[in-house]
Amino acid sequence: MTSTLRIGIAGLGRLGRRHAENLAFRVRGCQLVSACSPVAAELDAAQRELGVTRLHADFDAFVRDPDIDAVVLVTPTALHAEQVIAALAAAKHVFVEKPLALGVADCERVERAARAHADxxxxxxxxxxxxxxxxHARAHIEQGGIGRPFLVRSQTCDLLDPSGAFLKFAPTSGGIYMDCSVHDIDLARWMLGSPRATRVFASGTxxxxxxxxxxxxxxxxxxxVEFxxxxxxxxxxxxxxAHGHETQTEVIGTAGKLLVGAGAARDRLQIADAHGVRQLAVADFVERFADAFLxxxxxxxxxxxxxxxxxxxxxxxxxxxxIGQAITRSLKSAMPESV
Ligand SMILES: NC(=O)c1ccc[n+]([C@@H]2O[C@H](COP(=O)([O-])OP(=O)(O)OC[C@H]3O[C@@H](n4cnc5c(N)ncnc54)[C@H](O)[C@@H]3O)[C@@H](O)[C@H]2O)c1
Incomplete structure (x- = not known):
């Protein structure tokens, strides 16, 4: 394809705004032409600051616009499945934020829709x-660098927000495992070569x-999780x-061990003064994964x-x-659960 991909984005909240800026100013081969949000102020900002010309409060009109080729969905998780299916039905390419859906049946419906629009x-x-x-870690494993990987230890830990702003989204996020650990679950499957999960046990506080x-x-x-x-x-x-955002993953194999993201250090600056020796911490996932989002x-x-x-x-x-749903069930039942 030589022509520019015309993209519309739905959802301009905490993460949508970041994706929109990347699409407008940094990603090659595309143009951000359209935006959809029920919040008028978000659409105004997209027009004013990102030069987006087609603005929609209504998702159906947005997704059926014949002048866009692809949509990026950064909307609340509960909307993902229906919106992906609507986008595919309108013959758009579609990117959707994680998790794909909170229920396995919804994920499978999306998979069926994608098979029906395989182009x-x-x-x-x-x-x-x-x-x-x-x-790099995954490539090293593929080359046999740590032998046979058999254990992943992975964490997603956010800086405490004393205002508790996330509590507004918590009831619809699917809970801490579907919202946060879903990334670690995907990483574990990726690093271990996609084995089938069989049983889980969860506990929290x-x-x-x-x-x-x-x-x-x-x-x-x-x-x-057992595989x-x-x-x-x-x-x-x-x-x-208390100190910052700390995403960290360890992959242990028969001939070595990999560690990604040890600690939460923002950069390589070490400050030594009368208080001791310290490094500043990464504030949040946006900062940690800025390059990866691009x-x-x-x-x-x-x-x-x-x-x-x-x-x-x-x-x-x-x-x-x-896997995330089985873990969430186990948290509630306080028993091991089959996947
Ligand atoms: N990849 C990651 O690391 C990561 C990080 C944060 C959030 N997320 C995911 O991104 C999604 C959005 O999270 P967020 O924190 O940006 O949420 P948010 O609440 O800040 O933003 C949601 C946006 O969707 C808009 N919206 C609501 N209903 C809509 C509709 N019917 N049609 C179009 N737009 C609609 C809202 O106006 C808002 O702009 C979630 O699924 C979340 O799991 C992923």
Whole structure:
């Protein structure tokens, strides 16, 4: 494809705004021409600051616009499945943020719709696959660098927001495992060669946000996942770290071990003074994965233009939801659960 890919974005919130800026100013081979949000102020900002000309409050009108080729969906998770299916029905390429859906049946419906529109790209935003260090780790494993990988220990830990702003989204996010650990679940499958998960056990606690008890959620959650063939994964998710955002993954193999993202250091600056020796911390996932968000969107555009094939599939997203849901069930039942 030589012509520019015309893109519309739905959802201009915390992450949508970031994707929109990348599409407007940094991603090659595309033009951000359209935006959709029920919030008028977000559409005004897209027009004023990003030069977007086609503005929609109504998703159906947005997705059926014949003058866009692809849509990027950064909308609340509960809307993902229906919106992806509508986009494919309108013959658009579609990128959707993680998780694909909160239920396995919805993920499978999306997979069926994608098979029926196999000439369209359908991609889920597992951004860590586009992070240089995670990609390096995966390549090293493929080359046999750590022998046979059999254990992944991975965590997604957010800086405590004393205002508890995330509590507004918590009831519809699917809980801490579907919202945060879903990334670690996808990473574990990717690093271990996509084995089938068989059984999980979860336990969690509320360290700060007591309001989560009413919706059966926790602000610190642990989970163990067993896979066919003997591989295991251990996940930790937190919303209450005092120092910064700390995404970290360890992959242990028979001939070595890999560690991605040790600690939360923002850069290589070390400050030594009367208080001791310290480094400043990464504030949030946007800062940690700034480059990966850009590479991810470039990969989507390149795939739509026929210039790249994506290794990441919708089925990967279905399996991440399947495991995430089993972990969430286990948190509630306090028992091991089959996947
Ligand atoms: N990849 C990651 O690391 C990562 C990080 C954060 C969020 N996410 C995912 O991104 C999605 C959005 O999260 P967020 O934190 O930006 O949420 P948000 O609430 O800040 O933004 C949601 C946006 O969707 C818009 N919206 C709501 N209903 C809509 C509709 N019917 N049609 C079009 N737009 C609609 C809202 O106006 C808002 O602009 C979630 O699925 C979340 O899981 C992924």
């Amino acid at each position: 369209r790209v359908a991609m889920v935003g597992f951004v860590r696959r586009f992070d240089a260090s995670y990609a 509320i360290a700060v946000h007591d309001e989560l008890a009413a919706i059966g959620d926790v602000d610190n959650g642990l989970a163990i 066919d063939g003997g591989a295991r994964a251990v996940f930790y998710a937190s919303r209450t770290f 590479h991810e969107m470039q990969a989507f555009v390149d795939a739509c233009r026929g210039e790249q094939r994506l290794a990441l599939t919708l089925n990967d997203a279905t399996e991440a939801t399947r």
